[in-house]
Amino acid sequence: MRVLLAAARLQLATFRRSPDDLMVLLTVPLFTPIFLVIAKHAGRLDLAPYAVLAPGIIAMLSMALNTSGEIIERDRWGGTFELTLATPARLPVIVLGRVATVTLASLLGIAESWLVAYLMFGIAVPVLHPGAFVLTLTATAIATAGTAVVFAAVFVWTRSARTFQNSLSYPLLLLGGALVPVALLPEPLHPISRAVYLSWAADLLRASLAPGPVSALWPRLGIVVGLGAVGYVIGFALLRWVIHRARTTGKVGYA
Amino acid sequence: MRHVHPISIRHLTRRFPPARKGGPERIALDRVSLDIHAGEVHGLLGPNGAGKTTLCKILSTVLLPTSGTATIYGFDVVTQARSVRPLIGLVFGGERGLYSRLTARQNLRYWAALYRVPRRQVTDRVETLLARLGLAERAHERVETWSRGMKQRLHLARGLIGDPKVMILDEPTAGMDPVAAREFRGLVRELRGEGRTLLITTHDMAEAEAVCDRVTLIDGGRLLRTEDPRTIGRWVSAHERVDAADVPEPILSNLESLPGVARVERLSRGAVRIHTSVEGATATVLRTLLDAGVTRVATTEPSLEEVYLHVVGNRGMRV
Numbered sequence: 247m248r249v250l251l252a253a254a255r256l257q258l259a260t261f262r263r264s265p266d267d268l269m270v271l272l273t274v275p276l277f278t279p280i281f282l283v284i285a286k287h288a289g290r291l292d293l294a295p296y297a298v299l300a301p302g303i304i305a306m307l308s309m310a311l312n313t314s315g316e317i318i319e320r321d322r323w324g325g326t327f328e329l330t331l332a333t334p335a336r337l338p339v340i341v342l343g344r345v346a347t348v349t350l351a352s353l354l355g356i357a358e359s360w361l362v363a364y365l366m367f368g369i370a371v372p373v374l375h376p377g378a379f380v381l382t383l384t385a386t387a388i389a390t391a392g393t394a395v396v397f398a399a400v401f402v403w404t405r406s407a408r409t410f411q412n413s414l415s416y417p418l419l420l421l422g423g424a425l426v427p428v429a430l431l432p433e434p435l436h437p438i439s440r441a442v443y444l445s446w447a448a449d450l451l452r453a454s455l456a457p458g459p460v461s462a463l464w465p466r467l468g469i470v471v472g473l474g475a476v477g478y479v480i481g482f483a484l485l486r487w488v489i490h491r492a493r494t495t496g497k498v499g500y501a
Numbered sequence: 502m503r504h505v506h507p508i509s510i511r512h513l514t515r516r517f518p519p520a521r522k523g524g525p526e527r528i529a530l531d532r533v534s535l536d537i538h539a540g541e542v543h544g545l546l547g548p549n550g551a552g553k554t555t556l557c558k559i560l561s562t563v564l565l566p567t568s569g570t571a572t573i574y575g576f577d578v579v580t581q582a583r584s585v586r587p588l589i590g591l592v593f594g595g596e597r598g599l600y601s602r603l604t605a606r607q608n609l610r611y612w613a614a615l616y617r618v619p620r621r622q623v624t625d626r627v628e629t630l631l632a633r634l635g636l637a638e639r640a641h642e643r644v645e646t647w648s649r650g651m652k653q654r655l656h657l658a659r660g661l662i663g664d665p666k667v668m669i670l671d672e673p674t675a676g677m678d679p680v681a682a683r684e685f686r687g688l689v690r691e692l693r694g695e696g697r698t699l700l701i702t703t704h705d706m707a708e709a710e711a712v713c714d715r716v717t718l719i720d721g722g723r724l725l726r727t728e729d730p731r732t733i734g735r736w737v738s739a740h741e742r743v744d745a746a747d748v749p750e751p752i753l754s755n756l757e758s759l760p761g762v763a764r765v766e767r768l769s770r771g772a773v774r775i776h777t778s779v780e781g782a783t784a785t786v787l788r789t790l791l792d793a794g795v796t797r798v799a800t801t802e803p804s805l806e807e808v809y810l811h812v813v814g815n816r817g818m819r820v
Binding site for chain 1: 517558595598600603607610612614616617
């Protein structure tokens with residue numbers, strides 16, 4: 247627990263000293279007006295919750311890809327990776343502490359989006375099922391952190407992590423139903439989309455803003471957490487592989 | 502009770518796969534065996550690519566050997582890595598290895614947690630180390646604004662944060678100015694005084710000579726010799742040098758013909774350097790010079806650099 251907290255503090259201190267890591271939170275307020283204007287001019291202000299929620303989800307995923315995804319890579323280039331391996335602390339715990347902090351920071355994007363909608367358009371999107379909303383947001387954050395561990399482990403050994411980061415974000419946002427619900431996507435995409443935790447999470451978040459009851463909350467939450475758990479399992483296995491590779495070959499990645 | 506060396510290495514070999522397909526395999530360490538005693542400052546002296554850093558990485562559990570064993574206080578660096586890590590402080594030279602956007606204090610507090618320094622001791626240990634390394638006044642500044650020498654001192658502080666029994670310092674004075682390097686030597690003596698065992702890699706002969714109890718010469722992944730620095734000096738005492746000024750030309754011919762004189766090197770402004778090749782030849786040279794009325798004379802001990810040249814050969818200096 248102590249190492250986890252130390253890693254979280256390190257990440258917070260890094261944020262304070264490197265605000266560029268939080269750049270996504272500056273772009274979120276730009277997305278909200280775009281989506282809201284489209285909804286407004288289409289005469290579909292009933293879609294305002296979709297328009298307000300989407301930028302928050304985009305922020306969460308972008309920070310998982312770009313900031314969390316680069317945690318090990320940056321340590322590697324900074325020469326701290328090997329020194330970390332030489333300490334009694336476990337790398338997966340350190341990565342988890344840092345990734346969790348990034349994920350928590352990314353949640354600010356959701357608050358920002360709500361604020362922008364209210365301040366710029368006077369639209370206050372009510373959270374009609376606050377319990378479901380908070381639970382879903384928590385489950386989403388947990389699953390996002392797990393997925394971010396996978397990104398951090400994968401990007402460190404890819405030759406062109408930046409290309410992956412850039413090209414992965416759009417498919418994930420599409421398949422994750424960040425703006426458009428999965429149900430509206432072409433039928434062949436549904437099975438793939440349902441394997442992405444975000445698609446379940448985004449649907450649940452939207453449902454918690456809608457007037458009707460939130461159906462099958464617990465099973466759907468379970469799926470979000472379950473898919474997130476799969477992310478942790480894969481992520482930690484990949485981290486073990488990264489450590490093993492570093493120790494056996496003397497190299498961490500291919501770059 | 503069985504005596505356990507802080508560092509014990511047996512037939513350690515590390516090969517790296519070829520850089521390109523079909524290329525030759527690189528042998529970084531070739532059946533290296535070495536014991537380092539408790540409280541000893543041991544120098545590992547060799548040119549770049551000799552295998553020094555590879556050995557440091559294996560000892561600090563960061564890299565696995567291809568074959569052979571290495572233990573730290575009896576714990577195997579491969580099979581008991583978790584027991585080894587708290588015992589070791591690892592310091593790499595150069596600018597890398599710190600969170601440069603954070604302050605020195607933030608860096609040390611983070612590493613203290615990773616080394617599981619008891620919570621109550623963290624503040625005291627961090628501040629003590631900052632003061633000890635002369636960094637306290639600027640501990641609140643971002644490390645990226647510091648000079649290379651200051652960063653190097655912070656590396657040392659980081660290496661000491663876990664209060665290790667064994668310190669592995671890989672080129673610790675890289676980038677330090679002469680004053681800082683001298684201070685570093687003082688620190689090494691202090692650490693030895695505290696009972697720590699230090700393994701220092703360097704390609705700086707003077708540094709090894711100044712701080713080490715024993716020095717191991719390494720090249721091409723193989724250990725060549727392990728000796729007291731003064732013993733190494735004695736190996737080439739036959740190669741002692743005599744510097745003299747205002748030596749009359751006829752005397753130079755006499756000197757060249759003396760037994761044990763390898764060559765007479767003419768330096769600038771009438772100065773000469775007489776290189777000997779037999780132990781005891783220096784005394785004959787000095788007598789000859791004094792008899793000829795030459796009084797501006799100095800003998801110089803062979804440096805480790807010269808030792809290295811004699812033991813390793815010219816290849817060793819192409820670093």
